[in-house]
Amino acid sequence: MMEALYIFMLAAFTGYEVIARVPVILHTPLMSGSNFVHGVVLVGAMVVLGHADPEDPLQLAIGFIAVVLGAANAAGGYVVTERMLAMFTKKN
């Protein structure tokens, strides 16, 4: 419990610090990039589907939806961010 509280607090500071001084030109890729990072929800979705009762169609269905959505968040977030960043590095 306390341990999680520490993690929450440190992660919140980290998030704040990581982007506190970002130039406006990178706001879009960064938003998209952080969007990709929360795609790690896929891992949680895999774990819950992996522990769902194989005999219970409702559990399997909800878990399946969770994994589809999580995978879409991760894959889509990556592709879109990568495409945007490719534009910013072209000329350097």
Added chain:
Amino acid sequence: MTAKLLVDASYFVVAVLFILGLKAMASPVTARKGIVWAGIGMVVATLVTFFTPGMQNFGLIILAIVIGGVAAWWSGKVVKMTDMPQMVAIYNGMGGGAAAAIAALEFARGGVHGVVFTTLATLGALIGAVSFSGSCVAFAKLQGLMNKAWRLPAQNAVNIVLALVTVLVGVGIVVSGDPTPTQIITFFVLSLVLGVIITLPIGGADMPVVISLFNAFTGLAVGFEGYVLGIPALIIAGIVVGAAGTLLTQLMAKAMNRPITNILFSPITGEAQAGSGPTGTMKECSAMDAASMMRYAQKVIIVPGYGMAVAGAQHKVYEMTKLLEEAGVEVKFAIHPVAGRMPGHMNVLLAEAGVPYEQIFDLEEINEEFSQADVALVIGANDVVNPVARTDKTSPIYGMPILNADKAQNVIVIKRGKGAGYSGIENALFFEENCRLCYGSAQGVVSEMIGHVKSLS
């Protein structure tokens, strides 16, 4: 035991990769490396998860990853840069939906016990579901599937009552300790409706802020569900994104000089102004007139807006810029922080067209210069150059910092028709003495201008 240790250790490395990746994304020089690190982290996280002790249903898991992953990968590859904001919105919504579904499954399994766990699972479900349905509405609006900003009568009262009822049902779940299926289903339905109701009235320049807000929401939801599942990687990644997203949202709201609550509870819509719009006549001018005005100017400031982006005219605009520069005209681009449909969206579009960073200026950097410019060329932008934001206290955009295009000697506005823009607010700039309007799609008008500029050289 060893499998568990391996999985946990890998998650630790993944969390580090994510943080380093995001940090690298904060500078144009290292940005691309950043996303690659984060990407490696994601692949590792996904692979090691298969080794979590006690896992089954592997076939279903793999099938679901393939379906979601391939569909999103493909759609992300083919989408045009202009349509990026709605894609970011929808992928984000899916993450929120995944977090909510995780909570739903944990409840269905009876796997959530204790006040702390139940509270966080319920909170994550609420935030995730709101982010999911809200992002879907945002997607539909940006995609043009839903054009009008809808407002219910007594919208704010409805929002607040619905939010309160949803929270009460959530509290009921936590208090009961062993919630009934009816409670759970009611809670999820209410949360989804809440997301829709909040997002429906929002449009115009408020959209980027809302997308960013939902991004932060999804992060928080993922963090909370990570706690419920006991996976620190989820907590860290989720909360980092939640905090970063909250900060980004605040920065944007500040750029518009409106508090977040204002954006959610009194969004910019045209209705507030009905009947008290600016009066006078709009004066038309031809592409030829505009071209010669710019060709013989000393200084031209271009204000690109979403209209330019939609028309895909950014390449043409840059071509014209180069011609004008060859003719000795100084050309600069002025970007409003919320130009486009996502923060910094316009920078991405100009970068796509190859415009060098040195020619692109933020609002604060360039606003003083408009008074020395011979021509301000406004291409498909509306709210961000509307002078009523400075002058009219009754306007819904009053107080929002705008680009002072109206202070230039001459203002040329390229727009498709005489109607009001995306937000529905009439623009007082278009009626001013020094302003001329060039009707047509940005692509067509700028092409014509290019022809005329060439003929004058």
